Amino acid sequence: MEDELLNQIKELQCVHDGLILVRKSASETVLSGILNFEASVDGYETISSRFEIDLIVPIDYPETLPCVRETSKKIDSNYDHINSDGTLCLAIPIEERRVFSEQPSLLGFINRLLIPYCYGYCYWKKYQIHPFGEAEHGFKGIVHFYMNSLQLKDEVSVLSVISYLYEHGYRGHHRCPCGSDQIVRKCHGKLLRSLIEQHSTHTLENDFLSILIYCSEKNEREVIKIPERLHRQILRILQTAQKQCR
Amino acid sequence: MINAIKYSRFLNSIAEEIDISPSKYQDAVNRYEAVGLWLERGDYEEFSDELTIYPQGSFRLGTVVRPIKNGFESSYDIDLVCELPMDKEIVAPRLVKSIVGDRIKEHGIYRQLLQEEGKRCWTLEYAEEDGIGFHLDILPAVPNPLTNADASIAITNKRDFSYSWSASNPKGYGVWFDNKNRSAFEFVLHEQKQSIQARSPDIFLRVEDVPNQLVRTPLQRAIQLMKRHRDVYFDDRHSNEYSPISIVITTLAGHFYRSELDTFTALSNIVDRLHAHAELIANQSINSTSPIKRTQDGKWYIGNPVNSNENFAERWHEDNHARAIAFFTWIDALNRDLVEIIKETRSEDIRKILSTSLGIAIATAHFELIVPVRSENIEVPKIHIPHAAKPWRV
Secondary structure, eight states: OHHHHHHHHHHHHHHOTTOOEEEEOSSEEEEEEEEEEEEEETTSOOEEEEEEEEEEEETTTTTSOOEEEEOSSOSOTTOTTBOTTSBBOOSOHHHHHHHHHHSOSHHHIIIIIIHHHHHHHHHHHHHSOOTTOOOOSHHHHHHHHHHHHTTOSSHHHHHHHHHHHHHHOOOTTSBOTTSOSSBGGGTTHHHHHHHHHHOOHHHHHHHHHHHHHHHHHHHHTTSSOOOHHHHHHHHHHHHHHHHHHO | OOOHHHHHHHHHHHHHHHSOOHHHHHHHHHHHHHHHHHHHTOOOSSOOSOOEEEEEHHHHHTOOOOOEETTEEOOEEEEEEEEOOOOTTTSOHHHHHHHHHHHHHTSHHHHHHBOSOOSSOEEEEEOOTTSOOEEEEEEEEEEOOSSTTOOOEEEEEEETTEEEEEEEOHHHHHHHHHHHHHHHHHHHHHHHHHHHHHHOTTTOSSGGGSOGGGOOOHHHHHHHHHHHHHHHHHHTOGGGGGOOOHHHHHHHHHHHOOOOSSHHHHHHHHHHHHHGGGHHHHSOOOOTTSSSEEOTTSOEEOEETTEEEEETTTTTTHHHHHHHHHHHHHHHHHIIIIIGGGGOOOHHHHHHHHHHHHOHHHHHTTGGGTSOOOOSOSSOOEEEESSOOOOOOO
16 A cells, blocks of 8 residues: 555646645655645536645545645635534545545545535635535434435435445345345345445444434434334344454 | 755754654653663572663664655664673573563563564564554673773674674763764754753753753764665665665764764765775775775775774675675765755756655655745646535534
């Protein structure tokens, strides 16, 4: 990976040559500097802008994706899509990974995730409209992402799908966890397979826990009802995880 | 042309970066003092006097460089001598080695950190939380004074299954080095302590709390830069088994240092003087006053300044003088990359030479000290966004 990372840095610098400062520490490599771009979007105006950023590439990249800080305070601190640690919230993690997988390199990360984010910010600043829409915050955003992208009927189905993925991964011949009576291959097969490919162990676990917490809370308030079978499955998953921890 | 003052500042920043940081230094001292205490408190049947523990090598000399392996920074090496109060004439080297090893193994944690027995030392490997670990090499030894007040020691040497003695004198070498360093040390002492304290006020409350061991003269800086250049230069070369050992670099730099007060002048003079010795490869002319000599039989000699019987270049004639050739080829590259570069005018070339010869991560971080950092691009990259993710927040 080390040579590969150097190559990716070189590739990135060929296009975005303002990102010249490289610092390496034990846990990360940080590229700092200026990101200039002229971005065009079909049906929208072309925007040129300039941001100063730190691109923080973790040691286990690409298992974990980089994060970005904007360092010149160009982005309003009350802008809704900045995390509490100051990093930019580019997208819901699994969507971020999906977009990254289309061009899995630092250059792809900048061009497909960061520049669209910066474009979105500039556009919003001018018109108070998000050209690409915005995801709901927190766990709700994650649940709705699954619901929309997999066209699931409700939150319980999302919990069922994520629990299934977390426990079994992709199994073409199983019953599809969405609740249809078809086998996975004939139902959500393609979508589930690409989800599994895009997830890392860590992000899959995170999504499972986020969705579980979100649904459990609603279940307690009796807004939704987690069926008995799914409930038992979740208990089984948690018990297995606990044993592995020991 | 690079401005020499700016360039010297750049070299200092690089050296500082590859040096051990004050907090890491403190960690290392705490670690080795704990090990020292453990060794001192052992219940030894073989002797009754106190044993002594002290650092040697680059940690003692203030020439520590963070090693680079396969292009990336790795753990620091710290060498400690553990001198047992035993008589070399009546004790076997195997016993000395095992007394120290056995005592280390009595400690639950050290036993786990202990690596396989080394040729001369026992190594404890500390993997630190921040990823910047240490190798603590503990070198068992006994006193071996050549004269009355002499600090020479005998160290053990393991070869296959047998042990023998080797001579060494780390304390004496340290004193020799300190003398070479002395006048520059006095000169930079106060200013450096002030600046170290100002940068790490949480570690050192007052300027007086900064230990002398963290002060670096231009000699020490020059040695650090030479070692780093060597590490990068030989890192991916096939000839890396002939890479010059640190003690050779330190000794020769010490001999050729004339108390210059800035890092660039010190480095360039040392490299110049070394460069002038490249002729030794072709003609075997013997200059009796130079620290690098050819002997009558064509071999090489770089004496230990505190023990002329020890020849740091004893293997230089092997493999058709491979080590000597590697040394002078490297000095040539060092001269080109870090000394002659000052005449370079194109900032692109400066950037390229320095980042390939010192390591890209380290060199690029300090370029703004010598060449203007480009803030505007002539051509702005044009990016088309076919579709985009929605921004979110945790």
